[in-house]
Amino acid sequence: MSFSDVANLRDQPLIQFQAISRHYQMGDEVIHALDKIDLSVKRNEYMAFIGASGSGKSTMMNILGCLDTPSSGQYLLNGKDVAHLSDVELARTRNQEIGFIFQSFNLLTRASALQNVMQPLVYRGIRPAERKRRALLALERVGLANRVDHLPNQLSGGQRQRVAIARALCGEPSILLADEPTGNLDSTTTTDIMSLFDALHAEGHTLILVTHEAEIAAHCQRTVRLSDGRILSDMSK
Numbered sequence: 001m002s003f004s005d006v007a008n009l010r011d012q013p014l015i016q017f018q019a020i021s022r023h024y025q026m027g028d029e030v031i032h033a034l035d036k037i038d039l040s041v042k043r044n045e046y047m048a049f050i051g052a053s054g055s056g057k058s059t060m061m062n063i064l065g066c067l068d069t070p071s072s073g074q075y076l077l078n079g080k081d082v083a084h085l086s087d088v089e090l091a092r093t094r095n096q097e098i099g100f101i102f103q104s105f106n107l108l109t110r111a112s113a114l115q116n117v118m119q120p121l122v123y124r125g126i127r128p129a130e131r132k133r134r135a136l137l138a139l140e141r142v143g144l145a146n147r148v149d150h151l152p153n154q155l156s157g158g159q160r161q162r163v164a165i166a167r168a169l170c171g172e173p174s175i176l177l178a179d180e181p182t183g184n185l186d187s188t189t190t191t192d193i194m195s196l197f198d199a200l201h202a203e204g205h206t207l208i209l210v211t212h213e214a215e216i217a218a219h220c221q222r223t224v225r226l227s228d229g230r231i232l233s234d235m236s237k
Contacts, residue, residue: 012079014174014206015041020073022059033059035229046201048209048217051226061179061210066094078174095123099168103180105160107152113139114148117167138166142196158189178209182216194219
């Protein structure tokens with residue numbers, strides 16, 4: 001790939017939605033979870049999707065994260081048409097392009113913090129010594145260098161979420177995609193986690209948060225409000 005090709009790729013939106021729809025059949029009723037969404041996301045954006053239950057947030061997250069596919073429309077991720085990817089290519093895209101952070105942490109209960117953070121790198125075939133090096137750096141980045149051997153049940157909620165963030169960072173993804181990342185945390189820990197997200201954005205990471213809380217969305221530079229599967233507003237600071 002030439003220098004000009006790399007430059008052109010950097011200038012392209014990281015994410016492009018073109019008339020994305022997702023419909024579900026519920027008995028005789030068709031549910032329009034997303035309805036003809038047009039959206040463009042640049043690299044290093046810090047944005048939130050916000051809306052009430054049933055607004056389409058979860059469906060949006062699933063499609064962004066390649067966990068679900070749209071019923072119609074085109075989704076380009078880093079210039080790739082997701083609809084044309086095989087199941088193996090989709091799995092590889094999820095592993096390499098997207099770092100997932102969930103409300104429930106989704107940690108392996110019998111694995112240490114270090115082992116949890118290394119896990120995504122196992123599927124890439126990265127050698128054990130390099131996996132460990134990257135995982136230790138990621139845990140240090142989130143302030144858990146002294147907790148690498150602790151199991152999840154030996155960590156507080158905030159620490160478990162930091163492990164999840166370290167796991168997402170470890171693979172050096174294009175996008176950090178966080179689904180209600182503070183939903184299980186108290187207010188003090190929420191402040192700490194959002195400060196960490198703010199710092200990660202300042203370092204150049206692209207962050208997309210899915211939330212129903214205006215206080216969380218306020219940290220972001222761009223807020224897209226969803227209602228009944230459509231974009232109600234798209235505001236940037």
